[in-house]
Amino acid sequence: NMTDQFSALAILSNHDIDERQHALDTFYGEWKQDNQVVEKWLNIQATSSIPNTLNKVKNLMQHEAFSMNNPNKVRSLIGRFCMGNTVQFHAADGSGYQFLADNVIELDKKNPQIAARLVQAMIQWRRHDKSRQALMKQQLERIKEQETVSKDVFEIVSRSLEE
Numbered sequence: 001n002m003t004d005q006f007s008a009l010a011i012l013s014n015h016d017i018d019e020r021q022h023a024l025d026t027f028y029g030e031w032k033q034d035n036q037v038v039e040k041w042l043n044i045q046a047t048s049s050i051p052n053t054l055n056k057v058k059n060l061m062q063h064e065a066f067s068m069n070n071p072n073k074v075r076s077l078i079g080r081f082c083m084g085n086t087v088q089f090h091a092a093d094g095s096g097y098q099f100l101a102d103n104v105i106e107l108d109k110k111n112p113q114i115a116a117r118l119v120q121a122m123i124q125w126r127r128h129d130k131s132r133q134a135l136m137k138q139q140l141e142r143i144k145e146q147e148t149v150s151k152d153v154f155e156i157v158s159r160s161l162e163e
């Protein structure tokens with residue numbers, strides 16, 4: 001059944017082995033007609049602990065199962081990576097923060113509420129080490145400086161930077 005398949009897939013998704021991608025593709029092929037299951041499928045890939053997860057998330061943004069116009073898909077992939085994958089999102093090089101900022105800037109133009117929700121993954125920047133603080137703050141400043149930043153996003157980012 002789907003629950004058993006999904007449980008096994010969730011475990012396998014954290015192992016960088018050849019069978020991983022085959023299992024993900026097979027699961028998607030069987031369940032792609034069910035949007036909620038597809039959202040779970042995106043979610044487990046976004047929260048994977050394997051080192052190249054950010055690249056996988058970027059690739060999944062081009063997949064037929066994903067749409068930036070669908071808030072549930074955005075939350076399932078981008079949101080879960082940024083809020084549910086602390087190891088990969090908080091990579092020392094700041095790539096997770098840049099990824100989030102890029103997507104907040106893009107989403108803010110069409111769905112400010114989703115953008116505002118996503119940016120919250122960085123508002124607690126003071127809780128991290130100095131290096132990550134600087135990287136997060138840099139991306140928050142970049143978001144704040146956008147000419148077209150929405151009121152929703154501007155308020156959250158500004159408050160975070162002022163505190």
